Amino acid sequence: MKVREINIEDYKIKERPYYLPIRDEVTIFRAAYESGIPVLLKGPTGTGKTRFVEYMAFLLSSEKSLKEGEDAPQGISLVTIACHEDLTTTDLVGKYLLKGDETIWLDGPLTKAVKTGAICYLDEIVEARKDTTVIIHPLSDHRRVLPIDKKGTVLEAHPNFFLVISYNPGYQSLIKDLKQSTKQRFVALDFDYPSRDQEAQIIRHESQTTQEIAYDLAKLGEKIRHLKGHALGEGASTRLLIYAGRLIQKGIPARRACDVAITSLLTDEKEVQRAVNEVVAAVFP
Numbered sequence: 335m336k337v338r339e340i341n342i343e344d345y346k347i348k349e350r351p352y353y354l355p356i357r358d359e360v361t362i363f364r365a366a367y368e369s370g371i372p373v374l375l376k377g378p379t380g381t382g383k384t385r386f387v388e389y390m391a392f393l394l395s396s397e398k399s400l401k402e403g404e405d406a407p408q409g410i411s412l413v414t415i416a417c418h419e420d421l422t423t424t425d426l427v428g429k430y431l432l433k434g435d436e437t438i439w440l441d442g443p444l445t446k447a448v449k450t451g452a453i454c455y456l457d458e459i460v461e462a463r464k465d466t467t468v469i470i471h472p473l474s475d476h477r478r479v480l481p482i483d484k485k486g487t488v489l490e491a492h493p494n495f496f497l498v499i500s501y502n503p504g505y506q507s508l509i510k511d512l513k514q515s516t517k518q519r520f521v522a523l524d525f526d527y528p529s530r531d532q533e534a535q536i537i538r539h540e541s542q543t544t545q546e547i548a549y550d551l552a553k554l555g556e557k558i559r560h561l562k563g564h565a566l567g568e569g570a571s572t573r574l575l576i577y578a579g580r581l582i583q584k585g586i587p588a589r590r591a592c593d594v595a596i597t598s599l600l601t602d603e604k605e606v607q608r609a610v611n612e613v614v615a616a617v618f619p
């Protein structure tokens with residue numbers, strides 16, 4: 335197995351990601367970043383959490399370079415870690431490796447971010463084991479340090495290091511909820527579905543479809559979300575509406591596109607699929 339040192343330069347967001355602000359999330363995130371308070375993003379799947387963090391990494395780096403009179407933005411790296419139940423502190427922090435007859439230390443992604451002043455985004459944090467989650471505690475309060483047990487050292491965070499975590503409260507069972515002691519170290523930004531006009535704008539941009547189709551898809555999303563709770567566990571995300579738009583743009587008839595990009599993914603139950611299809615048929619007669 336080939337093991338490679340993380341090159342933080344590879345994690346810089348070089349182009350401005352498209353992001354349509356929904357509320358005051360940009361202002362709050364900027365204020366939290368400048369105050370060194372970590373941010374917790376909450377919300378259903380496909381509502382723009384990941385896109386928002388990418389956008390903020392780019393925006394903050396451009397603003398910083400403007401303020402400091404740099405010729406070109408230095409870029410802020412964004413290290414994203416998808417959490418899962420097998421994720422160990424070693425995966426995050428790093429490990430010793432045998433290379434020939436030498437033992438070398440390899441920084442994990444979190445350590446790399448802490449050292450270099452990157453934004454570290456821990457996605458779906460509730461999926462991680464409890465013993466993994468506590469590692470972020472000393473990093474996310476006034477101490478701003480990362481203990482590296484294997485080395486017996488404590489690493490002080492670079493002044494620009496910033497921690498962002500996300501979770502989807504919809505999936506969470508009681509056992510999987512975040513501990514209050516973890517939660518209460520963050521400011522929380524709630525992500526929800528955008529308004530119809532905002533969502534139409536996003537769909538149009540991301541799927542390059544016509545304004546009319548984008549608007550119809552946004553309307554469809556809104557109507558399907560009304561079914562949520564009655565029959566559906568989760569509403570149609572903006573992501574799915576974009577997928578439908580892309581298929582339509584490729585010449586797939588609208589109803590068929592919605593079938594494969596939306597209905598079939600929301601539920602496996604035929605009865606519920608029929609209910610969703612009725613909504614589709616009402617929007618795309």
Ligand SMILES: Nc1ncnc2c1ncn2[C@@H]1O[C@H](COP(=O)(O)OP(=O)(O)OP(=O)(O)O)[C@@H](O)[C@H]1O
Nearest residue numbers: 352353354378379380381382383384385540572573
């Ligand atoms: N406000 C927005 N501005 C621009 N694009 C958006 C916005 N909201 C959603 N999108 C679009 O929806 C897609 C899905 O968003 P994203 O992947 O950021 O969701 P997420 O909240 O991170 O979902 P998950 O919880 O599944 O990781 C994006 O790729 C983007 O095309």
Ligand SMILES: [Mg+2]
Nearest residue numbers: 383384385457
């Ligand atoms: Mg995401």
